[in-house]
Amino acid sequence: MQSPRMQLKPAQVWPLAIIPVTLIADQVTKSMVLANEQLRAMECFQNTFACGTIELPGPINLSMVWNRGMSYGMFQSEGIGRWILAAVMLAIALGFLRWLLVAEGRLLKLSLALVIGGAFGNLIDRVRFGAVVDFINAGALHFPWVFNVADAAISVGAVLLFFDQFVLSGRKPSGNPDRPS
16 A cells, blocks of 8 residues: 655745755855955954955955854854854744745745745854854945845845735735635
8 A cells, every 4th residue: 555645736845945045055155255265264253343355346345254143243142142042043943934834925935935044044153153154245335234145035034024914914815714705
């Protein structure tokens, strides 16, 4: 007797595929930054300011910064605080993953997948180093924080989530079972 095979539909798979794509993009770019001698990442591990900078054409530069807090340097912590912060980040990511598994709508699924992928990308750094590798410097655009691909994914995901939940929520059909179809 054959066991029933679970069939995943494309609507279920694509958001789950975004998570590892985001995570891999984040970790590959961070590996490139850590390997770049000009950015001097490992020799300035104890610093809280930019170690090295690579000037790029345009308003974005690469500036290596070790972030011991959450996205954009909020809630800086070391020692036991590092592990508490990692546990909080993991709990949030798992909560969003649970939400993703029951979510309805493409925009909601996309936003949750971006946040989850970014959270896991930064969580890997937090566990591995005790700090997150930040390197995208948009100071010329008057953006005061140095960030990374995971932070960007979390931010874009959060904006899309806000838009889905608060702007589009009035346009979505209600889940009222008494309402005629």
